Amino acid sequence: MKLANRSLYLQARDMIFDLINDNLEPMEKIPSEQKLSEKLGVSRNTIREAIRTLEQEGFLFSKQGVGTFVIGSKNSLKTNITTLESSTNIIKAQGYIPGTMNVFSEVQTAPHRVGKQLSLEEKGGEVFYIERVRTADTTPVVYVEDYIPYVNGMEHEYEEQYYESLLKFLDKFGMEISFSVCSIKAVISDDKIASKLQLKEQSALLLLKQTHYSNNGVPVLYSDSFYLSDKFEFNVIRKRG
Amino acid sequence: MKLANRSLYLQARDMIFDLINDNLEPMEKIPSEQKLSEKLGVSRNTIREAIRTLEQEGFLFSKQGVGTFVIGSKNSLKTNITTLESSTNIIKAQGYIPGTMNVFSEVQTAPHRVGKQLSLEEKGGEVFYIERVRTADTTPVVYVEDYIPYVNGMEHEYEEQYYESLLKFLDKFGMEISFSVCSIKAVISDDKIASKLQLKEQSALLLLKQTHYSNNGVPVLYSDSFYLSDKFEFNVIRKRG
DNA sequence: CACAATTTGTCCGTATGTATG
DNA sequence: CCATACATACGGACAAATTGT
Numbered sequence: 001m002k003l004a005n006r007s008l009y010l011q012a013r014d015m016i017f018d019l020i021n022d023n024l025e026p027m028e029k030i031p032s033e034q035k036l037s038e039k040l041g042v043s044r045n046t047i048r049e050a051i052r053t054l055e056q057e058g059f060l061f062s063k064q065g066v067g068t069f070v071i072g073s074k075n076s077l078k079t080n081i082t083t084l085e086s087s088t089n090i091i092k093a094q095g096y097i098p099g100t101m102n103v104f105s106e107v108q109t110a111p112h113r114v115g116k117q118l119s120l121e122e123k124g125g126e127v128f129y130i131e132r133v134r135t136a137d138t139t140p141v142v143y144v145e146d147y148i149p150y151v152n153g154m155e156h157e158y159e160e161q162y163y164e165s166l167l168k169f170l171d172k173f174g175m176e177i178s179f180s181v182c183s184i185k186a187v188i189s190d191d192k193i194a195s196k197l198q199l200k201e202q203s204a205l206l207l208l209k210q211t212h213y214s215n216n217g218v219p220v221l222y223s224d225s226f227y228l229s230d231k232f233e234f235n236v237i238r239k240r241g
Numbered sequence: 242m243k244l245a246n247r248s249l250y251l252q253a254r255d256m257i258f259d260l261i262n263d264n265l266e267p268m269e270k271i272p273s274e275q276k277l278s279e280k281l282g283v284s285r286n287t288i289r290e291a292i293r294t295l296e297q298e299g300f301l302f303s304k305q306g307v308g309t310f311v312i313g314s315k316n317s318l319k320t321n322i323t324t325l326e327s328s329t330n331i332i333k334a335q336g337y338i339p340g341t342m343n344v345f346s347e348v349q350t351a352p353h354r355v356g357k358q359l360s361l362e363e364k365g366g367e368v369f370y371i372e373r374v375r376t377a378d379t380t381p382v383v384y385v386e387d388y389i390p391y392v393n394g395m396e397h398e399y400e401e402q403y404y405e406s407l408l409k410f411l412d413k414f415g416m417e418i419s420f421s422v423c424s425i426k427a428v429i430s431d432d433k434i435a436s437k438l439q440l441k442e443q444s445a446l447l448l449l450k451q452t453h454y455s456n457n458g459v460p461v462l463y464s465d466s467f468y469l470s471d472k473f474e475f476n477v478i479r480k481r482g
Numbered sequence: 483c484a485c486a487a488t489t490t491g492t493c494c495g496t497a498t499g500t501a502t503g
Numbered sequence: 504c505c506a507t508a509c510a511t512a513c514g515g516a517c518a519a520a521t522t523g524t
Contacts, residue, residue: 007510007511007512008511008512009511009512027458032488032489032490033489033490034488034489042512042513043512043513043514044513044514045511045512045513045514046511046512046513048490048491049511049512056297058422061419061420061454061458062489062490062491063456063457063458063489063490063520063521064489064490064491064519064520064521065488065489065490065491065519065520065521065522066457066488066489066490066520066521066522067488067489067490067521068489068490069458071422071454071458072422081322081425081477081479082323082477082478082479082480083479083480083481084479084480084481177481178302178480178481179302179478179479179480179481180478180479181299181312181313181476181478182476182477182478182479183474183475183476184322184425184447184474184475184476184477185445185447185470185474186427186428186445186446186447186448186468186470187427187445187470188429188443188444188445202429202443203429204426204427204428204429204445204446205427205445206425206426206427207427210479213302215304216304216307217268217302217304217310217312227427229426229427229428233424233425233426234424234425235422235423235424235425236322236323236423236425236477237323237420237421237422237423238322238323238324238325238420238421238423238451239323239324239325239419239420240324240325240418240419240420248491248492248493249492249493250492250493273507273508273509274508274509275507275508283493283494284493284494284495285494285495286492286493286494286495287492287493287494289509289510290492290493303508303509303510304501304502304508304509305500305501305502305508305509305510306500306501306502306503306507306508306509306510307501307502307503307507307508307509308507308508308509309508309509
């Protein structure tokens with residue numbers, strides 16, 4: 001009972017997801033696990049996996065003895081912060097056309113706080129530093145500083161084609177990102193950031209300080225991302241412990 | 242095989258959690274599911290449930306074919322934003338003594354945006370409004386505005402003992418909060434907030450706009466919380482989709 | 483108030499698939 | 504090719520919560 005390159009429970013997730021978006025309203029009850037199991041021809045456990053996934057994504061919640069209900073559909077939930085997405089996809093998700101400006105990069109010695117996060121203390125501590133401004137419909141909306149543990153010749157590989165997707169660039173060096181540990185802060189624009197983002201007055205920025213890890217648990221990227229808060233909305237479902 | 246009032250997999254979770262905090266360093270490998278299954282005398286499925294829970298809490302990550310590793314221990318991870326906690330607990334978690342100042346409350350007509358979130362359009366749309374400043378070691382750190390669908394006589398029940406825990410107050414009215422849908426923004430302090438939080442200069446604030454739901458999926462509380470960002474750190478583990 | 487029906491939650495066992503070294 | 508470890512999938516059984524009779 002094995003199909004496609006997408007596991008059964010993810011196929012079930014997709015079907016339930018479509019059901020939510022096409023036929024159900026927020027707070028409406030979805031069919032029972034038993035019914036879905038029969039309807040989709042998979043075991044109840046597989047359905048539970050699918051529902052669990054949609055719960056984590058913030059679309060559903062379950063109540064023992066009662067049922068499983070829709071929290072929000074595709075359109076009601078914007079950017080879920082627990083899902084690690086490229087700025088490109090985040091900009092797209094908010095309905096804009098993404099672009100890139102003012103790219104600057106160089107090989108440099110890692111600042112102390114960055115070296116610490118990337119475990120570069122012993123070795124020379126060199127990083128490939130990249131600075132970018134991302135735009136939405138040509139308006140600057142995000143300023144990002146990336147620090148990547150330096151690999152010889154890396155700077156020559158970084159070409160215009162990679163401006164838009166750092167993730168693809170990192171893949172080339174066997175640094176596939178799996179997850180990030182993210183600290184969320186609010187800051188007020190200083191002169192540097194105001195200039196980068198072409199701000200006329202002081203603005204509130206959402207700062208995501210992130211250490212990204214490969215699927216081996218090795219830190220492969222540290223980044224500070226400054227999002228213009230009036231243009232962006234991050235969401236999260238918080239559950240009582 | 243049923244004990245206590247805490248399910249087996251949660252007991253297993255607790256034991257693995259202790260193992261992490263007492264014996265293991267970040268990025269270290271924990272024993273295999275098989276070993277843990279034998280050691281704790283439960284099925285591998287139950288161990289997987291426990292590990293899954295700790296993954297969601299941001300303490301572990303697993304890699305197929307390799308093992309499961311520690312991301313951070315209790316002390317390295319501060320406030321995980323995906324866990325819904327009272328301000329009281331958040332302040333405690335950051336190492337301060339919590340307090341409350343400037344409590345103001347009244348029954349009022351719900352502002353439009355609030356009424357919409359609480360589905361109060363039809364009925365008169367009255368809410369019990371509460372304004373509080375929370376302190377950490379007597380320094381103001383959070384300003385909160387709460388809106389609760391009004392129940393007759395509610396304002397007379399709201400006494401000093403509930404200043405610290407709105408959750409307990411809501412329990413009294415059968416409005417037990419189960420989860421919240423939270424939108425994260427950054428804002429600059431305006432005159433009102435500056436006065437409430439006794440700020441001398443413009444400050445960056447982390448704004449959590451939250452609609453809280455009971456375990457029946459009924460919205461029972463809308464709140465705007467303004468956290469002084471230099472005092473607080475919210476964390477989240479973001480995983481690639 | 484008691485009881486049954488429904489629905490999700492927990493737990494077990496087993497088997498096979500997939501990734502890594 | 505093999506051993507190890509996690510991932511997926513099936514099946515069954517009973518527990519716990521809620522709702523209706």
